[in-house]
Amino acid sequence: VVGLAKGLRKVKSAYPLVVAVLPDVPEEHRQxxxxxxxxxxxxxxxxxxENQIQFAMAYYVINYSKLRIWNFEEYSKMLYLDADIQDFLNMFFQHVYKPIPLVYNLVLAMLWRHPENxxxxxxxxxxxxxxxxxPWRYTGKExxxxxxDIKLLVAKWWDIYNDESLDFKSAEAPSLEGEAFSKPSIMAPCPNRQFHTSQLLLLLES
Structure with a gap:
């Protein structure tokens, strides 16, 4: 996420990066x-x-929580920067959202599956x-x-991440940390069970 934030500053994005986190994301990471x-x-x-939990891998359970973006009513427009559940959202919101082209969402597998595109x-x-x-776990062995081309893209990520000139510069960083959404939800109530994940949802105000 830090790499993404710095990358957006590098291209002089005019909008802030909103990061939605689940309750178990450590305070250190939020800071x-x-x-x-x-x-x-x-x-x-x-x-x-409840009747589908036995078939759901933890990864897909996490993805259900990403539907919370539809409760972010304070934003008139959002750019969603995680394509892991693109098809999942397609089924329910096909007439509401606009998918972005490949140039703005290069899934790396396209490099060897559809290089012509x-x-x-x-x-x-x-x-x-x-x-x-x-990039932070890259070994080149998989x-x-x-x-x-993969080595080039990984190197570019590290170039941006390590560029101190792209660090945020302000006396006080904007943050609504710790403030959970309490507006009426279009989602069903969540059962009270333990849930752990450090996955982040990335959004842009527009």
Missing amino acids: ILGSQGCIVHEIEPIYPP VQLEKVKVVHYCAAGSK TNMDRE
């Missing part, structure tokens, strides 16, 4: 986000229906979602991770 100018919102998790020099946003592609 880091705030120090980089992110607006931190805490949201409550959403669980799959990728113009790497024009790509603006990279989604490091392929196994082994996370399948396809020894490709030169």
Whole structure:
């Protein structure tokens, strides 16, 4: 997320980065986000229906909680920067949202599955979602991770992350940390069960 925030500053984004976090995201991580100018919102998790839990992997349980973005009524427009549940949202909101083109959401697998559709020099946003592609855990040992284009994109991420000139500069970073959404929800109430995840939801005010 820090890398994303700095990347947005590099291209002189005019809008703040809103980060939705679940209750178990550590305070230390929230402070880091705030120090980089992110607006931190805490949201409550959403669980799959009781009769489907046995079939749901933890990863997909997390994705249900991302539907909370539809309760962010204080924003007239949002740009959602995580494509992991794009098809999930398509089923329910196909007439409400507008998908973004490949150049603004390069899923790395496109590099070897549909290379004819990728113009790497024009790509603006990279989604490091392929196994082994996370820059902070990159080893180059996983399948396809020894490709030169992958190495280039990982190096670009680190260049931005390590660029101190892109750090947020303000006496006090904007933050709504700790403030959970309490507006009437379009979602069903969440059962009171323990839930752990450090996954973050990334949004842009527009």
